[in-house]
Amino acid sequence: MRPWRVATRALWMLRTTTTTTTTTATVQGWHSRRAPAPHSLARVSTQIRRREDLSRSYSTATFAHVNTPDNNPDLKWDFTPANMEKVKELLSHYPKNYKQSAVIPLLDLAQQQQGGWLPVQAMNRVGRYHLLVCGTTPCMLRGSREIEDALLKHLNVARNEVTKDGLFSVGEVECMGSCVNAPMIVVADYSNGVEGYSYNYYEDLTTERVVELVEELRQGKKPKWGTQHPERINCGPAGGNTTLLTEPRAPACRDLDAC
Structure with a gap:
């Protein structure tokens, strides 16, 4: 793509995403069909970055659970009788010795039952x-x-x-x-x-x-x-190497000293 097309496309993006008075460069580049001066492009890119920063949505969620009257470990929770049938159907997809592989779809089912969120009492406790x-x-x-x-x-x-x-x-x-x-x-x-x-x-x-x-x-x-093996270093062989015991030979087709 030619440089002036790149410039005018960037200017058009600015024109459609902001209505500030800093679009002078847009008018200059759009009507002339030429690449604007370097300082104009810099102004455009700065404005686009600022616009993205203003529109970015930051999460307000916390990373730690806070007990509430309707979501705390003391409450009892279980699947409804109808959903228990779905639980059985989901578990039937997995081998008998790997039923725990259904944990993700089961958590999803619990979230659906709860109306879009997963209560803490629906999750299994683990040790410290x-x-x-x-x-x-x-x-x-x-x-x-x-x-x-x-x-x-x-x-x-x-x-x-x-x-x-x-x-x-x-x-x-x-x-x-x-x-x-x-x-x-x-x-x-x-x-x-x-x-x-x-x-x-x-x-x-x-x-x-x-x-x-x-x-x-x-x-x-x-x-x-x-x-925990006393004779192993990281993932090396226990007791030391049994192969590659000498310095490797240089390739015959390449002079390593010339590199």
Whole structure:
């Protein structure tokens, strides 16, 4: 597109979006069919930016729940009998061992029932340390089911239940991208509110080590996140490299010293 067309289009946008007295440049550029002087374009772009700033809508919502008489954890909530039939229909779309995958459509149904908003009592409580076990194939093959069983037995809860002291809950997540260090869990730490929140991976776990992690968290400690294997650095091979042990050879077709 030719420069004068770019300029006149920008000026036309200004003319149609604002009625201020700063449209002198618009008249100048529009009638002459020529690109206005550089200072005129600068004035145009400034006015367009100002117009966008004035029309931008900023959210007034808060990021923290505030209890109200009609929305607080003490109220009881459940699906209506008619919606319970829809719940059963939604759950039928998923395998019997992955019914939790329906959480998003179920929350949407709860929001529809409530008239467009989701009450806090419709959501499940989690512990201050929410432990999420990766259940995808690589972690499963490396013992994630045993890791989960060890957690549930040690904490005396079922999956998605909260311990009586409110400290721990155990759930399941799908692949978290740490397959090379399987099995792994995620710990969502809500114990210190917003300022202390963390979401850390603990990898290369054993049933013994995951119980130790729980007890360290109970004592208020912050266990070192990442791999728990004593011989592994990050995601490198345990015990050190077994290949690529020497300096790689330079490519025969390229003089690296000339670069």
